[in-house]
Amino acid sequence: MHASVSDPNLPLVRRLEAVGFRAWPASSVLYDGSWQVRLTGSHPSKRLNCVVALDPSDHRDIALRIEKAGRRFEAHGRPLLFRQTPLSPKLLIDHLAAEGWECFEEVVTMTCDLTTLELPDTMDHLPTHDIGRFVDADITVHETDPALKPALAEIITSIKPPTGLFVIEDPETGPVAATLCVQDNDLAGLMSLAVRPDKRGNGIGVEILSTALRWARMRGARTAWLQVVSDNEPALALYAKMGFTEAYRYHYWRKKAGA
Structure with a gap:
């Protein structure tokens, strides 16, 4: 635990x-x-x-x-x-x-020091500017109600700080992972990160997380934060592997x- x-x-x-x-x-x-x-x-x-x-x-x-x-x-x-x-x-x-x-x-709210984190020198996935595409991907990987698409698009549109929308897609089966990264001065928040259930355990979570953190660090962020339900052991293990530690609950x- x-x-x-x-x-x-x-x-x-x-x-x-x-x-x-x-x-x-x-x-x-x-x-x-x-x-x-x-x-x-x-x-x-x-x-x-x-x-x-x-x-x-x-x-x-x-x-x-x-x-x-x-x-x-x-x-x-x-x-x-x-x-x-x-x-x-x-x-x-x-x-x-x-x-x-x-x-x-x-x-659990977790943080990570981006100044010391080892990340790839290149970004495999550039953020998309297509909110509709991102929302479709988010709904797919989270398996949520498609009727929430307009509401989710409205929320993302209303985010004021710079935001990177990241999607990993399979050419044949569509979206397999999605997350958004909100860069607020020296802090970067990872929101709504998920990998499609049938694609988990293949390193895709590390791939999209690394890409988002790299993007945030290139923009000047020094600390990343995220929130995860405390019984989500696979996610906690992934974040700990990436250098995240608990700040509070x-x-x-x-x-x-x-x-």
């Missing part, structure tokens, strides 16, 4: 959270104090539809603020989710637990049915 960081670097957490928001932007972002309320009616991604508290000391009027957020999520037809990071107030988490909420899905909270 991947060892958890017991004492995360809070300034680093704050910075990675900030670039993460820019790398995967919600269509609606409001603030209640330091609580960020993220909603995206067109896409069900948990990262795009959750409340994230960004100050450990901001724990006033917890019950009232949860109720207020709940009404907003209900209006958007979304279940109210809280995303717990090392920046979340302890009193908020204690309140959720006491009120019958359940914690689910642990995600986050979890989601939802109201138990009937609670």
Whole structure:
């Protein structure tokens, strides 16, 4: 099992959270104090539809603020989710637990020093500028609902920092891997990396990851980051092999049915 960081670097957490928001932007972002309320009616991604508290000391009027957020999520037809990071107030988490909420899905945020990483001197795959092509590839390799294509295209179009869209294709069977790399000054975020299930274990993951990291480093990025669900052992092994180490973890909270 991947060892958890017991004492995360809070300034680093704050910075990675900030670039993460820019790398995967919600269509609606409001603030209640330091609580960020993220909603995206067109896409069900948990990262795009959750409340994230960004100050450990901001724990006033917890019950009232949860109720207020709940009404907003209900209006958007979304279940109210809280995303717990090392920046979340302890009193908020204690309140959720006491009120019958359940914690689910642990995600590991990892970083890698690009200045010391050994990468090929050449890029085998140049980024595409065709968002439609990339979205089709992403949906194929993730095996997600094609109906989400317009929403995913809208999300990618709304990313403000420079973004590289990478696709590896087989001439006969189509897309086999895809990822996007968002370069935000000296930080580069790897998003939505996946290899088609029937093509895994053939080095394609290393190939597309190396290409994206090389692109980011050529543009001045010094540190790469990514997020992966903690029970995805093959992905964790791949990222560790590439030099990534854990920075912190986050979890989601939802109201138990009937609670």
